[in-house]
Amino acid sequence: MPELPEVETIARQIRQKFVGRRISRIEANQSKIFQNVTAEEFSRMLLNRKLERVGRYGKYLYWVFDDISVLFHLGMSGIFIKEKSFSRYPQHIHICFNFENGSRLYFQDVRKFSKISLHKNSPSFTSLGIDPTQPNFSLSKLKNLLISKSAAIKPFLMDQQLIAGIGNIYANEILFDAKINPQRRASSLSAREIQRLHHSIANILRSAIEHFGTSYSAYRTLGGEVGENQKFLKVYQRKDLQCPNCGTSIAKTVMNSRSTFYCKKCQAMK
């Protein structure tokens, strides 16, 4: 569930608290979340290395050390917890990073959909589409992506090989903001609709980042606080509630096995 705004919030907080710090010890439990390395190798490879940079691309978070980097995908329920010690140790903690100043950062993932891998130098994201928060995400680039795509616009927005970072929550919210029916074919959008969509992608993601992400289920910030963006959702998980624009009941359907929320009036099929 951590989508771009949640991962960005986490990246900013880790950057602020841990960049420049050296790892003095790692306790990692062997788990399927480790992709190209065992827990033991992971701990050994990062020992005594200084965290130089924290980055994000799409839904991926990465830590850069001198000649090695760690790539995290938080799956559905991966979170980082900054805590010195627990009165009661939480379940599903996979890694504890101990830093030289005594601070600790835990990685927890209840559902084990996270993926963690080690890379030489910085990771590359060639298999991913454009990150919509980057300056080169232009209107013409979006137009080019939409052209000739017969898929519906909602799965289009969630396709990480086209646009990296949008998941189910923000796909619903973006399409509501742009007044586009989620079942419309991507290639059928008018120039005006593409312009609205481009604006809504930037607008919804920026606003969610300002609100520290959406805590609908597992997501928490580094300090264990919930995000605030769930207070601002207009359609996601609001079935049968009134559309904030026109008062029509929000409809729910299923597209590509994902819950899809929309206003039948504001987002009418053309």
Add this chain to the structure above:
DNA sequence: TCTGACCTGCGA
């Protein structure tokens, strides 16, 4: 292009 599996907790 679509569907099911993976995985666990929560609520009905």
Add this chain to the structure above:
DNA sequence: TCGCAGGTCAGA
């Protein structure tokens, strides 16, 4: 007890 939540990937 069962369905649902949803990111990604393999397979149909």
